[in-house]
Amino acid sequence: MEQNQLITINNLVKNFPIGKGKFTALNGINLTFKTGEFAGLVGPSGSGKTTLLNIIGSLDIPSEGYANVLGMNIGKLNIKNAAILRRLHLGFIFQTYNLLPVYSVYENVEFPLLLINMSASQRKKAVMDALDWVGLTDKIKSRPAQLSGGECQRVAVARAMVKKPKIVLADEPTANLDAANSHNILKMMMKLNEELKTTFIFATHDEKVIQYLKRKIKLEDGKIVKDEIIKTNKEL
Amino acid sequence: MLALKLAYRNLVGAGLRTWLNVFVLSFTYILIIWQFGMIDGWNYQAQVDMKNWEVGNGQYWHQNFDPYDFFSYEESHAQIPELLKKATSEGKATPILISQGTIYPDGRLQSMILRGISPEQKVIAIPSAELNVKSEEIPVIIGQRMANSCKLNQGDITTIRWRDANGTFDAKEVKIVKIFHCNVPSVDAGQMYLSLENHQKMMQIPGQATMFIIDKNSNINSNISGWEYKSHEFLMKEMTEMIKMKKVGGSVLYFILLLLAMLAIFDTQVLSIFRRQKEIGTYIAMGMTRKQVVGLFTVEGAMHAILAVIIGAIYGFPFLLWQMKIGISMPAGTDNLGIPIAEKIFPVYGLGLIISTVMLVLIITTIVSYMPAHKISKMNPTDAIKGKIQ
Numbered sequence: 001m002e003q004n005q006l007i008t009i010n011n012l013v014k015n016f017p018i019g020k021g022k023f024t025a026l027n028g029i030n031l032t033f034k035t036g037e038f039a040g041l042v043g044p045s046g047s048g049k050t051t052l053l054n055i056i057g058s059l060d061i062p063s064e065g066y067a068n069v070l071g072m073n074i075g076k077l078n079i080k081n082a083a084i085l086r087r088l089h090l091g092f093i094f095q096t097y098n099l100l101p102v103y104s105v106y107e108n109v110e111f112p113l114l115l116i117n118m119s120a121s122q123r124k125k126a127v128m129d130a131l132d133w134v135g136l137t138d139k140i141k142s143r144p145a146q147l148s149g150g151e152c153q154r155v156a157v158a159r160a161m162v163k164k165p166k167i168v169l170a171d172e173p174t175a176n177l178d179a180a181n182s183h184n185i186l187k188m189m190m191k192l193n194e195e196l197k198t199t200f201i202f203a204t205h206d207e208k209v210i211q212y213l214k215r216k217i218k219l220e221d222g223k224i225v226k227d228e229i230i231k232t233n234k235e236l
Numbered sequence: 237m238l239a240l241k242l243a244y245r246n247l248v249g250a251g252l253r254t255w256l257n258v259f260v261l262s263f264t265y266i267l268i269i270w271q272f273g274m275i276d277g278w279n280y281q282a283q284v285d286m287k288n289w290e291v292g293n294g295q296y297w298h299q300n301f302d303p304y305d306f307f308s309y310e311e312s313h314a315q316i317p318e319l320l321k322k323a324t325s326e327g328k329a330t331p332i333l334i335s336q337g338t339i340y341p342d343g344r345l346q347s348m349i350l351r352g353i354s355p356e357q358k359v360i361a362i363p364s365a366e367l368n369v370k371s372e373e374i375p376v377i378i379g380q381r382m383a384n385s386c387k388l389n390q391g392d393i394t395t396i397r398w399r400d401a402n403g404t405f406d407a408k409e410v411k412i413v414k415i416f417h418c419n420v421p422s423v424d425a426g427q428m429y430l431s432l433e434n435h436q437k438m439m440q441i442p443g444q445a446t447m448f449i450i451d452k453n454s455n456i457n458s459n460i461s462g463w464e465y466k467s468h469e470f471l472m473k474e475m476t477e478m479i480k481m482k483k484v485g486g487s488v489l490y491f492i493l494l495l496l497a498m499l500a501i502f503d504t505q506v507l508s509i510f511r512r513q514k515e516i517g518t519y520i521a522m523g524m525t526r527k528q529v530v531g532l533f534t535v536e537g538a539m540h541a542i543l544a545v546i547i548g549a550i551y552g553f554p555f556l557l558w559q560m561k562i563g564i565s566m567p568a569g570t571d572n573l574g575i576p577i578a579e580k581i582f583p584v585y586g587l588g589l590i591i592s593t594v595m596l597v598l599i600i601t602t603i604v605s606y607m608p609a610h611k612i613s614k615m616n617p618t619d620a621i622k623g624k625i626q
């Protein structure tokens with residue numbers, strides 16, 4: 001693995017069984033990501049964005065080829081080590097927020113830290129910092145049901161960021177948000193990307209997201225058709 | 237422990253449903269403890285009563301005596317052996333002479349058992365001292381059940397008939413000098429007590445007896461020829477077995493209740509695993525292993541039992557203690573079963589009973605919670621995250 005190379009993907013193929021046959025969702029993917037990227041997988045619906053993101057997130061495994069994330073061979077990782085990889089180094093943001101409904105905002109953000117044996121005082125500081133980044137320190141006692149969609153997604157961002165992971169994977173994070181909230185969330189993530197050097201990888205077809213990306217990887221029918229670095233990233 | 241902490245958060249967060257399950261469960265286990273405590277209390281009381289009124293610390297029977305065969309009574313009396321004579325004079329035992337007789341309540345013939353007992357004895361609780369009265373008729377005492385069935389009152393005079401040792405029928409008037417209350421039906425129903433001396437005279441067998449009751453504070457069990465020693469345990473066996481059966485029979489209802497509580501928890505678990513797919517996927521995405529998630533859901537289910545134990549202890553233990561103090565009134569007529577039943581039974585709750593009931597509820601709840609939770613480990617996390625119905 002080269003220096004700075006967080007993720008290396010070689011000749012990756014992903015097949016899903018369908019009836020007696022199979023459906024190839026990803027076909028011969030070659031990709032690398034470096035620390036601090038702010039990249040997006042874009043492309044039409046069904047092109048394989050989520051599938052690729054799930055493999056990078058060690059939630060799924062390649063059918064063929066090789067995917068290395070932070071030095072771990074995803075295809076060979078056992079369930080336990082995959083869980084440890086996610087617990088320590090990966091943050092997830094979902095289209096549907098996926099907050100734990102019975103937990104307060106504070107408890108939701110605290111959750112990832114409970115899994116990594118952090119002392120109570122460190123935990124408290126980290127949670128408050130994360131809620132400060134997303135501007136929700138005044139809502140710590142609220143339940144997800146009491147929040148707007150935008151607020152929920154900000155909690156989800158805080159939850160993904162609280163342990164300062166190396167990589168954040170965000171699948172359609174703005175699909176359920178209006179324009180103002182989408183911009184707000186994206187700006188926040190850009191700031192975190194710059195300050196903490198966290199790598200962000202999106203899967204999206206939302207123009208509002210795409211305009212913030214520093215790298216666009218375009219998928220079509222499970223293949224990469226374009227991989228471009230955006231130099232003239234719109235300054236906002 | 238993390239699972240406990242998270243499970244507690246989830247349960248309390250789930251609100252009403254949790255508390256409903258917890259309440260039913262706590263109610264069930266308190267009822268089980270109460271029921272068994274009552275049966276144990278009853279058993280204890282029956283043992284004490286039987287010991288005091290009938291069994292003593294064992295008995296000696298004439299070798300021909302069979303309490304279930306009335307015809308054996310004629311053949312089963314003999315001179316009192318030396319050893320028992322001595323024990324009787326020391327108050328360590330008391331002789332009883334048993335024969336069959338008839339009584340005529342309302343002109344109907346009714347068979348009964350005559351028991352000759354020493355008015356001086358203090359071995360059993362029969363108030364035989366009451367027989368020490370001068371009267372024209374033969375003084376006798378009977379229990380309340382006998383008095384009811386023969387419609388006799390204290391002071392009544394009635395005729396009894398019997399057959400003496402030579403087979404000759406005879407009849408005399410007796411006077412009811414005392415009616416006693418006793419919880420042991422076999423001491424009371426169909427029994428009439430008169431002084432041993434009178435009975436021996438009536439039977440024309442002076443100095444003879446059918447059996448001996450050994451005082452509850454004494455120990456005699458040497459071999460005496462012509463007499464058979466019957467231990468206290470032997471004499472209690474039938475009653476103990478009957479109560480054991482009652483225990484099994486009585487608990488069926490409570491186990492059905494327990495089953496229902498388990499069904500509710502099983503249902504809650506199945507439902508929550510179905511409804512909480514997205515949450516399960518999220519746990520996995522955040523780095524919990526599937527084992528941990530299965531553990532969390534199992535602990536959540538099992539925690540119903542833990543909360544039930546706590547809640548049950550809060551309202552149940554005062555109730556149980558209160559019952560132990562004031563006793564439970566038994567409905568009249570229950571003693572037709574032939575088992576001694578006091579008017580009031582004071583439940584006895586052994587530590588073993590409480591611990592085993594609590595453990596039982598805990599273990600069953602955990603198993604019932606684990607079964608559906610185990611399904612989680614078969615879930616595909618990427619589907620679970622989306623909350624896809626499988």
Ligand SMILES: Nc1ncnc2c1ncn2[C@@H]1O[C@H](COP(=O)(O)OP(=O)(O)OP(=O)(O)O)[C@@H](O)[C@H]1O
Pocket residue numbers: 016017018023024025043044045046047048049050051052203205
């Ligand atoms: N578990 C699965 N079983 C079978 N086919 C699947 C499965 N998951 C995804 N697919 C198929 O793989 C293809 C790629 O799916 P994927 O979810 O990666 O698309 P996507 O690019 O994320 O689309 P969208 O923009 O709509 O989210 C789709 O055609 C989909 O039907």
Ligand SMILES: [Mg+2]
Pocket residue numbers: 049050051171203
């Ligand atoms: Mg997708």
